[in-house]
Each structure stands twice: as structure tokens, then as C-alpha cells.
Amino acid sequence: MPGATPTSWPQLVGQPYFQAYQIITRERPDVHIEEHPEGEIIGPGPRDDTRVRVFINYFFATVGHPAPTVG
Numbered sequence: 001m002p003g004a005t006p007t008s009w010p011q012l013v014g015q016p017y018f019q020a021y022q023i024i025t026r027e028r029p030d031v032h033i034e035e036h037p038e039g040e041i042i043g044p045g046p047r048d049d050t051r052v053r054v055f056i057n058y059f060f061a062t063v064g065h066p067a068p069t070v071g
Helices: 017-027
Strands: 032-037 051-057
Touching (some): 017 032, 017 051
Parallel strands (some): 032 051
């Protein structure tokens, strides 16, 4: 949908992290990226609509699962 504000980026899973970082910050300059190693268990904590959690496969320097998502 044109003009819709993205809240997740499933297409970035498996892509180089630096490229994903650039795409997310270009599409959503209002958010900050919180980096976590892939497989890390994160408690839900309070919802933060200015945070995007990105899980990184550090061995390949790529975005891992789950997909980057606002919150």
C-alpha cells in the first residue's frame, strides 16, 4: 500500500545487516535499531513504537530470525 508506514521487514531476513540498517532507517527515520544476536531470548518488556529489534547472525553478518519489527 503506497504511503503506508512499514512496521516489519521480513524481506530483510538473510540480507547483509548494514544494508538492512540503511533500508530501515531510510524508511523509518523516527526509529532506533536495537541489535541482538540471533537466538537471544528477549523479554517482551514495554512496547516501544520507536524501537526496531534486529536479530543478527554474526557468523554471516546477516539479519536473522525473527524479522525486524517495530515494538
